[in-house]
Amino acid sequence: MELRDIEIFLVLAEELHFSRTAERLHVSAARVSQAIKKQERAIGGDLFVRDTRNVRLTPLGERLHRDLKAGYQLIEDGIEGAKAESRGAMAGLTIGVIGPQAHDLVPVTTVFRARHAECELTFREVGFIEPLAPLRAGEVDLQTCWFPADDEGLREMITSEPDMTLGPVVITEPKVLMTADTHPFAQRVSVSMEELGDCALLGFKGLDSIPDYWVQIHSPSHTPGGRPIPRGPAVGNWEETMAKVVDRTVCLVSAEALRYYPRRAGISFVPIHDAPRGRWGLVWRTDRETPMARAYVQVARDIGTRHFDLD
Structure with a gap:
């Protein structure tokens, strides 16, 4: 019947x-x-x-x-x-971003809002300690995330986060060394990755909860030549990072720092001429993929990766 x-x-x-x-x-x-x-x-x-x-x-x-x-x-x-x-899923989308990345996603967001004017879009900042925790807790639907620079690291990330789906790379940019103005490197035109063995590199708080692939992106343990990189103080947020960059302690950061924090008193940013480019991609929980998250990801795919360079 x-x-x-x-x-x-x-x-x-x-x-x-x-x-x-x-x-x-x-x-x-x-x-x-x-x-x-x-x-x-x-x-x-x-x-x-x-x-x-x-x-x-x-x-x-x-x-x-x-x-x-x-x-x-x-x-x-x-x-x-x-x-x-379905109406609830269609009505809103919360995107987690690390730092000021909502500004770098403006081209994607503009097209998304034009296509889906009914969707209430919200950005929420997430920290770089346990960065995927908001996704797992359902506090955000989609977020940006550091992607490893090479395929081996990407495979490790996929293995380490089996509950996550890795989407398109939305941003690539150079890496720079953040130092105090008084540091010898601050006067250099550029430095190499090998020279990181000559100074202490900031670490992350809560290393037990952070996968190794994540740590190695911005706080590698060894230089390309195999020299150990001394570990400096551990930090848990951006303000702590800038406060700890003193004397011979340095920090490896993405070039977005130059775009959004260029005038911080006492801080210099030095190009690293042989560092792999940093990559940021979109990530979401496989079992909580919403229609609006899919729509935002599709716009990101349509627009393609946004590449930044040092001016």
Whole structure:
């Protein structure tokens, strides 16, 4: 028995009138009659008594009505619940960003808002300690994340985060060395990755909760030549990072620092001429992919990666 035929039976059981049933369901009276005859043939008995004066349920019809009504209500409730959940998912999108990256995503965001004006889009800053925690907690739907510079690191990231889907790379940029103005490197035109073995590099707080691929992106343990890089104080946020960059302690950062924090008193940014470019991509929980998250990712794919360079 098809769902539409069940609906016709239930409405006719309420109305007990073929024309009113047809009008209520926006079908013809003939369609109602055909559906009931079809059901009676399939069941093997009359569901209604019809005469020139009225229509009434037979005992068999009354039993079928009781049984079908509860089940049909469950189906309707399920459909309405799914629609409500879909409307909720369509209505909003929260994107987590590290630092000022919402500004770098403006081209993607502008097109997304033009395509999906009904969506309430919100940006939320996430920290670089346990950066994926907001995603896992359901506090954001989608977020930017450091991606390793090479395929080996990317494979390690995929293995380390099996509950996450890695999307397109949205930003690439050079890496620079953040130092105090008084540091010898501050006067250099550029430095090499090998020279990091000559100074202490800031570490991260909470290393036990941070995967190694994440640490190696901005706080590598060895130079390309295999020399150990001394570890300086551990930091947990950007303000601590800038405060700790004193004397011979330095920090490897993305070039976005030059775009958004160029005039910080006492701080210099030195290009690293042989560092791999930093990559930022979009990440989301595989089991909580929403329609609006998919739509934002699609816009990012359409626009392509945004490449920044040092001016």
